[in-house]
Amino acid sequence: YCSAPPVSAEVTFVPFPWYKAFHRSQHSFDIGDHPVKPVHSLLKIAVAWTQLSAGTSVSFLEDVDTPLPHLEVKWLPSLRSYLKHIHGYFELDETFVQPLQRLDDSYIMDHIINSQRFSRKYLQVTTMSDITLPGGSRLEPNFELGNHSPTSPKCGLHWFYQERPPDDAWKLWQRANCLWSDEHGTLTTPLGA
Numbered sequence: 001y002c003s004a005p006p007v008s009a010e011v012t013f014v015p016f017p018w019y020k021a022f023h024r025s026q027h028s029f030d031i032g033d034h035p036v037k038p039v040h041s042l043l044k045i046a047v048a049w050t051q052l053s054a055g056t057s058v059s060f061l062e063d064v065d066t067p068l069p070h071l072e073v074k075w076l077p078s079l080r081s082y083l084k085h086i087h088g089y090f091e092l093d094e095t096f097v098q099p100l101q102r103l104d105d106s107y108i109m110d111h112i113i114n115s116q117r118f119s120r121k122y123l124q125v126t127t128m129s130d131i132t133l134p135g136g137s138r139l140e141p142n143f144e145l146g147n148h149s150p151t152s153p154k155c156g157l158h159w160f161y162q163e164r165p166p167d168d169a170w171k172l173w174q175r176a177n178c179l180w181s182d183e184h185g186t187l188t189t190p191l192g193a
Contacts, residue, residue: 051096054109055107056109059090062095064089067113116173116176118165119146119165122162128187129191130143136190137190139177144174146165
């Protein structure tokens with residue numbers, strides 16, 4: 001099932017790039033309806049592998065708003081970006097979401113994504129420039145520790161209010177900072193001018 005916003009009846013043309021991308025995605029999933037074709041198996045394998053890589057509780061083609069930068073394949077995230085652009089999503093008969101195994105079980109990636117999202121929202125940051133010093137080679141120490149300060153860089157956007165996340169979320173935030181900086185806060189790839 002593919003969902004997208006309704007198109008007005010007054011519109012008499014369809015922009016070619018939109019039609020081409022929609023037709024391509026529609027065609028890809030029409031092929032999936034034919035179980036005798038090898039493409040059906042390949043598509044199912046690609047979707048299953050991508051969902052396993054995503055590790056989330058909701059199909060990556062249904063929840064297109066949650067950023068999943070850790071996905072390893074190229075074309076399915078591209079389809080996901082397009083679905084987000086048109087405010088659409090796919091509901092699949094078989095989502096390949098791994099079932100929970102016991103009472104109070106949960107998905108690891110849901111915890112990681114949410115804790116990082118809450119930390120980022122609390123700090124009101126989006127890009128690396130938002131959390132680095134003006135020179136672009138070091139992390140701003142206050143942001144690295146999860147604190148605001150009058151000297152911290154400001155991104156200028158304040159989209160929402162987020163309570164300060166718990167300490168365990170900040171431990172994950174500090175670990176995430178290790179992906180792009182050393183233990184002293186020096187960026188592995190300094191930002192340009």
